[in-house]
Amino acid sequence: MSNEVLMSINHTTRDLPSHRTALDDAREQLAEAVDVLCLSPAVHEMLAASRREVRVSIPLRRDDGSVEVLHGYRVQHNNSRGPCKGGLRFDGNVDLDEIRALAMWMTWKCALLDVPYGGAKGGVRVDPRQYSKAELERITRRYTSEIAPLIGPNHDIPAPDVGTDEQTMAWMMDTYSVGRGHTVLGVVTGKPTSVGGSQGRQQSTSRGVVTIAMESLHHIGIEPSRATAAVQGFGKVGRIVARLLHEQGVRVLAVSDISGAIRQEDGIDIEKLERHVDATGGVDGFDGAHRVDGADVLAADVDLLVPAAVEGVIHAANVRSVRAKVIVEGANGPVTADADRVLAASGVLVVPDILANAGGVVVSYFEWVQANQSYWWSEAEVNDKLVARMSQAWRVVTAYAKERGISLRLAATCLAVERVYEAHTARGLYP
Numbered sequence: 001m002s003n004e005v006l007m008s009i010n011h012t013t014r015d016l017p018s019h020r021t022a023l024d025d026a027r028e029q030l031a032e033a034v035d036v037l038c039l040s041p042a043v044h045e046m047l048a049a050s051r052r053e054v055r056v057s058i059p060l061r062r063d064d065g066s067v068e069v070l071h072g073y074r075v076q077h078n079n080s081r082g083p084c085k086g087g088l089r090f091d092g093n094v095d096l097d098e099i100r101a102l103a104m105w106m107t108w109k110c111a112l113l114d115v116p117y118g119g120a121k122g123g124v125r126v127d128p129r130q131y132s133k134a135e136l137e138r139i140t141r142r143y144t145s146e147i148a149p150l151i152g153p154n155h156d157i158p159a160p161d162v163g164t165d166e167q168t169m170a171w172m173m174d175t176y177s178v179g180r181g182h183t184v185l186g187v188v189t190g191k192p193t194s195v196g197g198s199q200g201r202q203q204s205t206s207r208g209v210v211t212i213a214m215e216s217l218h219h220i221g222i223e224p225s226r227a228t229a230a231v232q233g234f235g236k237v238g239r240i241v242a243r244l245l246h247e248q249g250v251r252v253l254a255v256s257d258i259s260g261a262i263r264q265e266d267g268i269d270i271e272k273l274e275r276h277v278d279a280t281g282g283v284d285g286f287d288g289a290h291r292v293d294g295a296d297v298l299a300a301d302v303d304l305l306v307p308a309a310v311e312g313v314i315h316a317a318n319v320r321s322v323r324a325k326v327i328v329e330g331a332n333g334p335v336t337a338d339a340d341r342v343l344a345a346s347g348v349l350v351v352p353d354i355l356a357n358a359g360g361v362v363v364s365y366f367e368w369v370q371a372n373q374s375y376w377w378s379e380a381e382v383n384d385k386l387v388a389r390m391s392q393a394w395r396v397v398t399a400y401a402k403e404r405g406i407s408l409r410l411a412a413t414c415l416a417v418e419r420v421y422e423a424h425t426a427r428g429l430y431p
Contacts, residue, residue: 022101022311025337033413052076056146072124074147077103079118080423086120087161094123108416109354113393115365120156128163140168144175153186159364160190185371189364198367200382206240208359211390213328225249230300232256233309234283237330246270256297260284263292307334314339329353352409362389
C-alpha cells in the first residue's frame with residue numbers, strides 16, 4: 001500500500017478549535033518567540049510549517065486471523081540544522097496535529113541543546129495494551145516498511161516514545177536493514193545495547209529531568225534534602241525520575257499512573273514501590289500509602305511537581321489548584337499555554353519540556369555518534385556528558401531569561417528558534 005504524502009500548509013492562519021490542542025500551544029509559543037526576535041512574517045511561516053508529512057495505512061493480521069487497518073504518521077518539521085530526529089509513539093489517541101506539535105517541539109529541543117538535528121515525530125493510532133507482542137512486531141515492521149524511504153541515519157532517526165521501547169527500535173532497525181541489504185545501526189536510537197544501543201540511554205530522559213530539577217531547586221533556594229516532590233506518571237520516565245529524586249534525598253510524597261494515585265506523608269519508599277509495580281502492574285494498592293484521586297497528585301502541596309505522562313494535563317480548568325513551587329516538565333507539553341500564564345502570574349517556576357526532558361535526545365545523539373563510529377562509551381562517560389550538556393543549557397536559558405525579563409519557556413524557545421533561523425539563513429533558500 002503506497003504512502004499518502006501530505007502537502008505542508010501554513011497552519012498559522014487556521015482557525016483555532018474551541019478546545020485547545022498541543023498544536024495550538026506549539027504555534028502560540030513559536031509566535032511569541034518570533035515577536036520577541038522581531039522575525040518577519042515569511043520566516044514565521046517557514047518555521048511554522050512542517051517540511052514533510054506522511055500518513056500511512058497499516059494492514060494488520062491479528063493472531064486470530066482477522067484483519068484490521070491501523071493508521072500511522074511521520075512528520076519532519078525542520079532539517080536546517082541536520083537530519084531529523086524524533087520519537088515514535090503507539091497510542092490510541094494519536095492524530096496528525098499531535099504529531100505536528102511534537103515534531104515542532106523536537107526541533108526546538110535539538111537546537112536548544114545544540115544537537116545537530118532537526119525535529120520529527122511519528123505515531124501509530126493503536127493501544128499497545130490491546131495487542132500481543134507478535135502483533136506489535138507486525139505493526140512496527142509494516143509501519144517501518146511504509147516510511148522507509150523517508151528515514152535513515154542521515155535523513156530521519158526515530159527513537160522510542162509513549163507505548164514503544166527498545167524492542168520496538170530493534171524491530172525497526174532490523175526491518176530497515178533487511179531492505180538495505182546490510183545492518184544499519186544508526187537508523188534508530190534507543191535500541192538494546194546488544195544491537196548498537198548506548199549505555200545510559202534508558203535512563204537518559206529521566207536523568208536529564210532530575211538534573212534540571214536539582215538546578216531548579218537550588219535556583220529558588222531549596223536544598224534537595226529538604227525538598228518534597230510529586231510525580232505524575234510512573235512509566236519509563238516518571239518511574240526513574242522518582243527513583244533518582246529519592247536517591248538525591250528528595251521526599252516523593254505522591255505518584256500516579258494509569259492504575260491510580262497514591263500519597264504517603266512521610267515519603268514513599270520508591271524501591272518498594274517499584275517492586276510492587278513489577279508485581280501488580282501499577283501503583284494502586286501499594287502498602288502503607290493512601291489511595292488518592294489522580295488530580296490530587298497535580299495539586300499536591302510540594303516543592304517540586306514533575307508531570308511525566310502526556311501533554312495537556314495542567315490546563316485552564318485545574319491550574320489554580322496547583323501548589324508546587326517548581327514544575328519541571330518531564331512529558332512533552334504537559335502545561336497548556338493558558339495554564340502557563342496563570343502559573344507565571346502566581347510566581348511558579350515552570351521549566352519547559354524542550355529543556356527539562358531533553359536528556360533523551362542528547363543521549364540519542366550520543367548513540368548515533370557511537371553507531372557511526374562503531375566505538376562505544378561507558379555508562380559513566382555517557383552520564384557525565386549528559387549532565388554537563390543539561391547543566392550548560394540550564395545556565396544559558398536562565399541567563400537569557402534574566403537578561404530579557406521573560407519566562408524560562410519563552411527564553412528557551414527564543415534561543416532555539418534563533419539557532420534554527422541562523423542555520424536556515426546560512427544555508428540560504430533553494431532554488
